[in-house]
Amino acid sequence: MKPFQVHIIGSGSAVPSAHRAATSQVLHYNGQYAMIDCAEGTxxxxxxxxxxxSRISRFFISHLHGDHYFGLIGLINTLHLYGKTQPITIYGPAALYDILQMQLKASDTTLKFPLIFKPLLPNEKHLIVEDDQMRCYSFPVRHRIAAWGFLFEEKPVAGSHARSxxxxxxxxFSPELAGYFKDVSVLYHEATFMDHLRSVAEATxxxxSVQAAQMAVLSGTGRLLIGHFSSRYSELDQMLDEAREVFPQTDLALDGMVVDIKS
Ligand SMILES: [Zn+2]
Structure with missing residues (x-):
């Protein structure tokens, strides 16, 4: 079976802490690497x-809150300094292109590699990239600013079920979103707060964690990873326990963890 893994680079929210970096993940599929979000310090x-x-060729940026993309220009600059010549493709909110161009222009940097930018589209699920091994879709979520989730689907391989x-x-919390990732093998869902702070979660x-677990139930996922933890939580055991009461196949997405995607 071809390797299909997600590396959790950062699992925190808003501000980095000594124990948790802010959001970033790397998806590895059979030698191809893609980054999902790119917080400061990634x-x-x-x-x-x-x-x-230098192995990462695709970047998926979910939205323009800083804890999801402030590391991107630094990373691009490092690739430039390394002398990279192969293109990279960034899938992100349209304004990200202007932000990157402004940063490059201000430093009088002409990249040594082609930077291809694909703006994400609103309102519904869209197929945004397809190659001979994988399809990736974007879908809108409900946040304070425009934000997107991503679904990565392995193309079916003879003799085994496709993983996603x-x-x-x-x-x-938006139950209607579950339709975008029905029966997904592994779902990462943000769980910024424990359930006693449900009103804070709504307001922000x-x-x-309980709502993330409810999304796992609604979507029929095989395994749930929760992350984007508020820095107010130094211990996460209770958060995990309350999610597992709703959906037992839940794990914490902790920094440094590598998760095999299984069907
Ligand atoms: Zn945000």
Missing amino acids: QIHLKKNKISL YAFCTDTA FHST
Whole structure:
């Protein structure tokens, strides 16, 4: 079976802490590497996780809150300094292109590699990239600013069921979103707060651990990973326990963890 893994680079929200970096993940499928979100400091954490930056050719940015993309220009600049010549493709909110161009222009940087930018589209699920091994879709979520989740589906291989991974970024609890990743093998869903702070989650367009678990039930996922933890929680055991009461196949998405995607 071809390797299909997600590396959790950062599992925190808003501000980095000594124990948790902010959101970033690397998806590995059979030698192809893609990054999902790129918080401040991500390239340093890639080194700690022994993931070669130059192997990543696609970048998926969910939205323009800083804890999801402030590391991107630094990472692009490092690839430039490494002398990379192969193109990279970024899938993200349209305004991200202007932000990157402004940063490059201000530093009088002409990249040594082609930077291809594909803006995400609103309102519904869209197929955004397809190759001979994988399809990736974007889908809108419900957050304070426009934000998207991503679904990565392996193309069916003879003799085995296709595996899939959904990344459900910052979002208020929205049962209707479950239709976008029905029966996904592994679902990552944000769980910024424990359930006693449900009103805070609603006010800030985030979810609680129990709500993430309810999304796992609604979507029929095989396994749930929860992350994007508020820095107010130094211990996460209770958060995990309350999610498992609703959906037992739940695990914490902790920094440095590598998860095999199984059907
Ligand atoms: Zn956000």
